[in-house]
Amino acid sequence: MTQATLERPSGQPRPVRPQQPPPSPLLVGGVLGAVAVTVVAGWAIDFSLAPVIEQWPKLAMILEEVVRPEWKEITDPSSRLWTALMETAAIAVIATFVGSLIALGVALLGSKVSAPPAVYRVTKSVMSVIRSLPDMAYALVFVAVVTGPLPGILALTIFNIGIVAKLTAESIDAVDPGPLEALDAAGATRWQRARAAIVPQILPNYASYVLYVFELNIRASVVLGAVGAGGVGQLIMLYFNRADYARLAAVVIVIFVVVIAIDLLSQLLRRRLV
Amino acid sequence: MTAETVARPKPPPKWPYTLAGLTLIGIVLIAGWSLDDAKWERLPLFPGEILQYAGQMLDGVLTWPGAHPEGQADPELTYGDWWLQSLKLMGESVALAWIGTCVGALFSFPLAFLAASNTAPLVLRVPVRLFFNAIRAVPEILLAVIVMLPLFGLNPMAGAMAIGVHSIGSLGKLTLENIEAVDPRPVEAVAAAGASWWQRVRTAVIPQMLPETVAFWLYRFEVNIRASAILGVVSAGGIGALLNRVLRGREWEWGGIMLAVIIIVTILVDQLSAALRHRILHGAEATVVAV
Numbered sequence: 001m002t003q004a005t006l007e008r009p010s011g012q013p014r015p016v017r018p019q020q021p022p023p024s025p026l027l028v029g030g031v032l033g034a035v036a037v038t039v040v041a042g043w044a045i046d047f048s049l050a051p052v053i054e055q056w057p058k059l060a061m062i063l064e065e066v067v068r069p070e071w072k073e074i075t076d077p078s079s080r081l082w083t084a085l086m087e088t089a090a091i092a093v094i095a096t097f098v099g100s101l102i103a104l105g106v107a108l109l110g111s112k113v114s115a116p117p118a119v120y121r122v123t124k125s126v127m128s129v130i131r132s133l134p135d136m137a138y139a140l141v142f143v144a145v146v147t148g149p150l151p152g153i154l155a156l157t158i159f160n161i162g163i164v165a166k167l168t169a170e171s172i173d174a175v176d177p178g179p180l181e182a183l184d185a186a187g188a189t190r191w192q193r194a195r196a197a198i199v200p201q202i203l204p205n206y207a208s209y210v211l212y213v214f215e216l217n218i219r220a221s222v223v224l225g226a227v228g229a230g231g232v233g234q235l236i237m238l239y240f241n242r243a244d245y246a247r248l249a250a251v252v253i254v255i256f257v258v259v260i261a262i263d264l265l266s267q268l269l270r271r272r273l274v
Numbered sequence: 275m276t277a278e279t280v281a282r283p284k285p286p287p288k289w290p291y292t293l294a295g296l297t298l299i300g301i302v303l304i305a306g307w308s309l310d311d312a313k314w315e316r317l318p319l320f321p322g323e324i325l326q327y328a329g330q331m332l333d334g335v336l337t338w339p340g341a342h343p344e345g346q347a348d349p350e351l352t353y354g355d356w357w358l359q360s361l362k363l364m365g366e367s368v369a370l371a372w373i374g375t376c377v378g379a380l381f382s383f384p385l386a387f388l389a390a391s392n393t394a395p396l397v398l399r400v401p402v403r404l405f406f407n408a409i410r411a412v413p414e415i416l417l418a419v420i421v422m423l424p425l426f427g428l429n430p431m432a433g434a435m436a437i438g439v440h441s442i443g444s445l446g447k448l449t450l451e452n453i454e455a456v457d458p459r460p461v462e463a464v465a466a467a468g469a470s471w472w473q474r475v476r477t478a479v480i481p482q483m484l485p486e487t488v489a490f491w492l493y494r495f496e497v498n499i500r501a502s503a504i505l506g507v508v509s510a511g512g513i514g515a516l517l518n519r520v521l522r523g524r525e526w527e528w529g530g531i532m533l534a535v536i537i538i539v540t541i542l543v544d545q546l547s548a549a550l551r552h553r554i555l556h557g558a559e560a561t562v563v564a565v
Binding site for chain 1: 298301302305306308309311312313314316317320323324327365366368369370372373376407408411412413415416419420421424425426427429430431434500501503504507508511514517518521522524529533536537540541544550553
């Protein structure tokens with residue numbers, strides 16, 4: 001029925017469908033560039049999937065042990081696993097607390113809302129250098145000084161300062177200027193402005209960043225142990241080097257459950273906060 | 275005058291904050307006390323020692339690359355060799371991060387369509403989402419140690435695949451969030467014109483979510499470069515293995531050069547990737563502002 005209304009008066013030529021624009025040269029260049037980088041990168045690391053088939057029996061053997069974990073390691077509360085897990089939790093708690101406290105101060109120095117331009121520029125570039133090193137590098141340097149959990153705590157603290165300070169500084173940049181102007185008009189000092197107008201506004205965001213890094217810390221402290229900075233990671237490396245895959249599987253299961261539980265818990269809390 | 279008669283509003287009570295603060299401090303103290311081999315007494319000495327080592331590292335970085343370091347077995351060795359070796363290994367780290375990101379992107383992209391509420395039925399959504407979450411919960415290093423090292427041996431392929439599989443989880447989650455955030459109107463229009471599922475996805479969903487998703491791939495690449503340094507410690511390729519050995523051997527000058535290379539390359543790649551992401555998300559006009 002709509003056919004009738006759509007019919008064109010006879011005699012007029014049928015309009016041509018507009019042609020699709022050709023792909024932009026930038027897009028073509030980008031895709032070609034990505035392909036080129038991939039080829040070079042693949043060549044640099046000798047990309048090959050052949051081992052998946054060749055080495056499959058070896059992996060199957062390990063997986064066979066992994067699916068039969070040593071449950072005693074989990075059920076016995078005095079096992080090495082629980083001691084290591086408590087250590088990891090303690091490391092994460094301390095690093096999160098200390099790191100986040102320092103980060104709040106650094107964030108105030110790293111935003112143009114709360115700091116003079118010179119201070120803010122210097123803080124920002126120092127922070128970006130600190131963030132560019134992986135937490136592992138800090139742990140390696142600190143482990144050379146002392147062993148045990150202390151280097152892990154310090155490495156994670158630095159790592160947390162980097163992340164929380166960056167995110168919080170961005171929140172500070174975005175605060176509502178109204179209260180700030182009111183305080184300026186009343187002649188407030190920098191500290192009073194920060195205390196009365198900035199911190200109350202960013203507190204919920206800040207708390208959610210703290211929870212977020214706590215989550216990251218639990219994961220990261222698993223990694224830190226691998227370089228000898230205490231915690232569950234050390235246990236993983238121990239069992240791996242001994243090829244004790246049944247115990248390793250028990251550790252993996254527990255880490256898996258703990259990480260998921262903390263993820264869910266912090267998501268729940270963060271949703272309430274923001 | 276009258277101002278004094280008007281009662282100032284009472285500030286909200288402070289005690290809940292005080293209580294929360296004290297509880298937190300309590301937890302932290304208990305945590306600190308439970309670490310009995312933490313050697314807290316070493317803490318005051320720490321800054322001094324770190325500064326001393328940092329000074330030695332800086333010496334290494336600032337020495338003319340043609341000079342020969344002292345105390346090395348090979349008299350021909352120069353600082354320049356250390357720079358070149360670090361650069362080469364860092365290149366390997368970047369390469370394996372790139373391949374890992376490619377693997378992650380390649381698998382997460384189609385899977386995300388099976389996990390988004392506007393493109394997949396519930397029966398598919400739940401298992402795929404569970405899969406994403408499960409993968410994300412396993413740290414890369416565990417994947418590398420248990421699965422990839424036995425498969426690929428001690429070489430960069432193991433690291434690349436560990437990063438790749440881990441990335442499927444995080445990229446998948448972000449991609450599916452992008453898919454769910456698309457404007458539903460074009461999708462409805464295409465559906466009204468009688469498009470099949472594939473046509474709907476191809477013409478209405480992908481064009482909307484692709485720029486943001488590609489930007490996320492690039493961001494993930496930045497994250498993966500940092501992760502690849504960690505994988506080196508378990509000998510899954512990249513600069514981490516040598517860094518581990520050198521810093522454990524307390525060869526601070528050499529270590530300083532390696533850290534400098536890591537910082538320089540990471541910052542360069544971050545800048546490049548940030549510029550690209552900006553270009554992808556905001557188009558050509560905004561690029562000038564970004565740089």
